[in-house]
Amino acid sequence: MWKMVRRAAMATVHLFVAAAMCFGVWIFVTVLLITAIGTLAVVGCWLLPEAVLLIRRIAGAKRNLTTLWTGKKIPEAYAPMTGTLRERLRTSVKDPSTLTDVRWMVAYYFYGALLALALPLWPVALVVDGVWAGILRRTPVVLPLIVRLADTEAHWSTVLLMPSPQARLAARVQELKETRADAIAAHEAELRRIERDLHDGAQANLVALSMRIGLAKRAYDRDPDAARKLLDDAQAQAEQALTDLRHVVRGIHPPILTDRGLVGAVRALAASSGLAVTVEDGGVEEGTRAPAAVEAAAYFVVAESLTNVAKYSGADRAEVQLTRIRRGLTVRVRDEGRGGADESQGSGLLGMRRRVAALDGTLDVTSPVGGPTVIEVMLPCVW
Structure with missing residues (x-):
């Protein structure tokens, strides 16, 4: 009643x-x-x-x-x-x-x-x-x-x-135009980052390596000890160049995703974040894996979110949930920090939104002042 x-x-x-x-x-x-x-x-x-x-x-x-x-x-x-x-x-x-x-x-x-x-x-x-x-x-x-x-x-x-169906089709076409433009912008930004990393890192080290090897060749006959020192420096320079190249490759598609899968890669990322992070697997490791592009986008979202937590939120804990759903993959990152996340302040949210939109996904941010901050992402895919 x-x-x-x-x-x-x-x-x-x-x-x-x-x-x-x-x-x-x-x-x-x-x-x-x-x-x-x-x-x-x-x-x-x-x-x-x-x-x-x-x-x-x-x-x-x-x-x-x-x-x-x-x-x-x-x-x-x-x-x-x-x-x-x-x-x-x-x-x-x-x-x-x-x-x-x-x-x-x-x-x-x-x-x-x-x-x-x-x-x-x-x-x-x-x-x-x-x-x-x-x-x-x-x-x-x-x-x-x-x-x-x-x-x-x-x-x-x-x-x-x-x-009407006509209006929904027109809206969908407009949405695809915008996401395509965002995907192109994100791709261009990624290319500029790779070019900058190669130019400032690996390329500079390889140039220095070439110069040291040249100096070692000239000093080899008249001063073997100096030549040996230059070759030692060249070896260290080569190792640094390899490290820089691995960093660039890791930014394109982290090798750990291929080796451990998404859940394992996120757990490794959480362990190295400096935060107390709990990672929940909602069936992602069961059955077939998500496409590589979807896994890379999910990994990028978690990495950027944990970076924001460490830099801006003031929290020392975070929660990551990866859930397998019928129509795709969901990612949820939550922290109990100070909140107030703003896309216009260069916190990486815009980059995440563009990367997710390129795969026709959605990203929702809830971050009232005082917290908590919750980032929820849905990436459509066929399992």
């Missing part, structure tokens, strides 16, 4: 907010009429993109309200409203989601009115239902109807606000 009462109370709040939004839609219709008249008169054509943006915000608020009730997120698929006035006007008119939002708004204008008219009757109905259930000991009648009405309202909102 009390469960039904709580559910009906939540449904009442949902319907009340929906009805209040309907009043806002009624007022906004006036703005739409002014915009339409201004657009037809040309002088007010600049109002159209602004009106479309406002429609998007209203529809977005309704999507959020419906998601709170149903627990299922309604996706958005809007074309970006950027560029000159002509480009924004073209986007406003040609974006399929504009028609979807306007269609919902027109429908909401009418069925929202029914909700608003029904609101004054609800207190009376609740009193009658209380008497029916409390005194006569019968099953409540009105409370289930309120819940059903909220379910129906949410269902129709979901149907009307769901982007």
Whole structure:
């Protein structure tokens, strides 16, 4: 009984907010009429993109309200409203989601009115239902109807606000363009890093090695001891060049991934991080391995995250979870540090996001001031 009462109370709040939004839609219709008249008169054509943006915000608020009730997120698929006035006007008119939002708004204008008219009757109905259930000991009648009405309202909102296949395809194409641009930027940055490491490290050591060997050859006949000293220095220089080359190769694809697999490589990384790190394996080592690119991206995310923990968070502990899911691999790194992670402050988050996006993955960062900081990554792959 009390469960039904709580559910009906939540449904009442949902319907009340929906009805209040309907009043806002009624007022906004006036703005739409002014915009339409201004657009037809040309002088007010600049109002159209602004009106479309406002429609998007209203529809977005309704999507959020419906998601709170149903627990299922309604996706958005809007074309970006950027560029000159002509480009924004073209986007406003040609974006399929504009028609979807306007269609919902027109429908909401009418069925929202029914909700608003029904609101004054609800207190009376609740009193009658209380008497029916409390005194006569019968099953409540009105409370289930309120819940059903909220379910129906949410269902129709979901149907009307769901982007069309054309809009979802256009949004997906735009997303792929952005991720492709990010992947190219990340690739170029990686090439610059490799070039810099080779030029400043291995190349400089190899040049010094060549010079020492040349000097040793000249001194070999007249001063064997000096030649031997130069050859010893050359050997040390060669070893340093090999170390630098291993460092460059490790940055491209860590050999430890090939040798130990992702979980073993992450555990070795955790052991050398200077932190107390727990690594949980959620079935990653079972069955077939993830593709090399996915393992490398996951390893990079963990390495960069642990570096951020050591440098910025102030925490001395961290948790790493690697989980095998049906559609891919998830990586979760958590620390109890000071929080406040910001991508714009050069903390490596942007690089992680680009690397993950290049594989069509997602990266979510939760880092309130005071902590904790949680980085969650999903990398799609076929096992």
